[in-house]
Amino acid sequence: MGDKSIKVTAPATVSNVGPGFDIMGFALDIAVEEMVVRIKSKPGIRIKKITGDKKGLPLNVKKNTATVALSHMLAKLEMNIGVELEIRKKMISGSGLGSSAASAVAAPFALNELLDRPFSKKDLMEFALLGEEVASGCIHADNVAPCLYGGFILIRGYNPTDIIQIEPPKKLHCTILHPQFEIKTSEARKLIKQNYSLKDIIAQSGNAAGLIAGLMKGDYGLIKRSLKDVIAEPARAQLIPGFYEIKEAAMNAGSIGCSISGSGPAIFAFSTSYEKGIEIGKAMKKVSSERVKKNIVYVSPINTVGPKIIG
Amino acid sequence: MGDKSIKVTAPATVSNVGPGFDIMGFALDIAVEEMVVRIKSKPGIRIKKITGDKKGLPLNVKKNTATVALSHMLAKLEMNIGVELEIRKKMISGSGLGSSAASAVAAPFALNELLDRPFSKKDLMEFALLGEEVASGCIHADNVAPCLYGGFILIRGYNPTDIIQIEPPKKLHCTILHPQFEIKTSEARKLIKQNYSLKDIIAQSGNAAGLIAGLMKGDYGLIKRSLKDVIAEPARAQLIPGFYEIKEAAMNAGSIGCSISGSGPAIFAFSTSYEKGIEIGKAMKKVSSERVKKNIVYVSPINTVGPKIIG
Structure with a gap:
């Protein structure tokens, strides 16, 4: 085989999603x-270069999620x-937007396309999960699954990983405020409490079930009422300067639900149109800019296709 | 006004529903x-007689859920x-099938019909909740709401009570095994643990969300995988002789999910047809009969209408 190559992108993903700690995620455009993935005659997996990330992602093929996923493939x-x-x-690492999962998905997806798809999406999922494992230390599908499948994903449970595709309402848009500093997932994980009350578990399961019902019914009021979290948001808000003020600004600007994306610092806010999403982004950025120097805002519908071939 | 009267029935309800502790319930046929509710010229609320219950339900209008609901109305x-x-x-009390909720719903429903419906279902719900409160000591909607509305109900949260109607798949049937002994709800409540691990809360919210998605998609496999509970079933199984053996018999006979109804002793088991439901009931009764003398089995589709006028 010669030097066949392909260029792909993999989408940013929001995991946790309010009451969906460790069980929900969705993909963004x-x-x-x-x-770029290139088939070479000389055996072995190599990273030729990584650009656009000042911190320096691992070039070591045993530590990069992309190459670990590929090695299993x-x-x-x-x-x-x-x-x-x-x-x-295209983003700094430690964003809370599923950067390591995107690498773990993009590489097997691209190679599968180059080889005329010997593997199903389910197979690719397994490779990507094993890739993502080197970044997070355990099997976590809440970024990998929406990144690969697109759309809104519920991970009901593990052993085996039970992935359920939920169709979100067409008008649903998401604003992302990304304050430009890094939060290490492992550090954010340490803040999560290990014990919860009966009241907590009833509230979280009610809101998780409510969010799924709201998405499937296209009931924006229900989505808004369900976007409450007793696990991650109360523990991690302290990591993001002005989090509650930013959230308040988003809600006042018409958001139908706002919380931390993954382990942050990115914050997501739902809305029902692109225009509303832009307004919400402006309001969030204004508040965050008083505390963090550089903030990037994105507004996107829900990506329903997963990775894309761009060359 | 003369002696106008009406005769109604209110349905049995299953609350908790596996991972839906305190947040889910559904109605049965x-x-x-x-x-019988009769309008009399002499003011006041009176219970003329209660038959069919050997234990003796409260005739005191301040303690019976039906008359308390009526007094608020x-x-x-x-x-x-x-x-x-x-x-x-038509059932012994302490069944786990929403007997007190049925009284709290039937009385305001019947009087509302006699008066040509001055109140909406939402109003009736408030009266019924206040009636049910005298039986359970707090506001609980997981039997009252499905009893009044019919169908499958998610109670996302309280303050205010957020009731969401979920349309279950048409083929869904439910077998009830009712071993003939009483469990007091207040006693069963005391067995519920007050503290849960992070793993518990993730599992419960994943399964609660999975059950709602399974019902809305008509995905019986997902319903089956989601029917797991970390709160009530592990705590209360000890109250029902042979519970795990009965559950195993139901699953072996083709059930797609089996757990304790409310605080028991009734046990529910889902299936995809009436015929399958009958088989499951026979298997459950066989096992229970080795331990409890008298067992009654019901097989029913999901009741989608709530109370009925029968005379």
Whole structure:
């Protein structure tokens, strides 16, 4: 085989989603990175270069989520081929927008396309989960699954990973405020309480069930009433300067639900139109700018396709 | 006004529903009781007689859920009329099938019909909740709401009570095994743990969301995978002789999910047809009969109408 190559993007994803701690995520029409995957005659997996990320992501193929995912794919494939990657990051790492999951999804997706799809999406999911594991230390599907499948995903449980696609209402839009500083997922994880009251567990399960019903019914009022979290938001708000003020600004500007994306610092806010999403973004940025120097705002519908081939 | 009267039935209801502790319930085509409500010229609320219940339900109008609900209704109505009730119970009390809720729903429903519906269902709900409060000591909608509205109900939260109607799949049937002994709700409540782990809260919210998605999608496999509970079932199974063996028998006979109804001793088991429901009931009864002398089995589709006028 010669030097066949493909260029893909994988979408940013919001995990947790209010009451959906560790069980929900959705994809955005925002590319986290562009990745070129090239089949080479010389066996082995190599990262040729990573650009756009000042911190320096691991070039070590045993530590980068993209190459770890690929190594599991090649092991299943039993083909002695070489694969070379070029990654251009479009966001700083530690954003809370599923950057490591996007790498873990993009690489197997791209190689599968180059090889005329020997694997199903379910297979790709397994490779991506094993890739993501090196970043988070355990199997977590709440970014990987929406990144690969697109749309809104419920992960009912693990062993085996039970992924359920939920169709969100067409008009649903999402504003992302991304204050430009890094939060390490492992640090944010340590803030999560290990014990909860009976009242907490009833509230969280009621709101999680309510959010799914609201999305499936297209009931925006129900989505708004359900967007409450007793696990991550109360524990992690302290990591984001002015979080509650930013949330208040989003709600006052007409958002139908706002919380921390993943482990932050990105904050998501739902709305029912692109125009409303822009207004909400302005209001959020204004408040955050008083505390954090640089803030980037995105407004996006829900991405329903997953990764895209761009060249 | 003369001696106008009406005869109604209110349905049995299953609350908790596996992962839906305190937040879910559904109605069955099984009447808990028949109630005759009669408008009398002499003011005041009276219970003329209660039959069919050997234990003796409260005739005291301040303690019976039916008459407490009615007293709140009459207070809102500002009419100086008399109301007389005759109640014929069709189940022993302490069944776990929403007997007190059925009384609290039937009485205001019946009087509202006699008066040509001055109140909406939402109003009736408020009266019924206040009636049910005297039986349980706090506001609980997980039997009252499905009893009044019919169908499958999610109670997302309280303050105010947020009731969401979920349309279950048409083929869904429910088998009820009712071993003939009483469990007091207040005693069963004391067994519920007050503290839960992070793993518990993630599992419960994932399964609660999964059950709602399964019902709305008509995905029986998902319903089955979601029917897991970390709160009530592990705590209360000890109250029902042979519970886990009965559940195993139901699952082996083809049930798509089985757990304790309310605080028991009734056990519910879902299936996809009436015939399958009958088979499941036979299997459950066989196991329970080795431990409890008398067992009654019901098989029913989901009741989608609430109370019925029968005379």
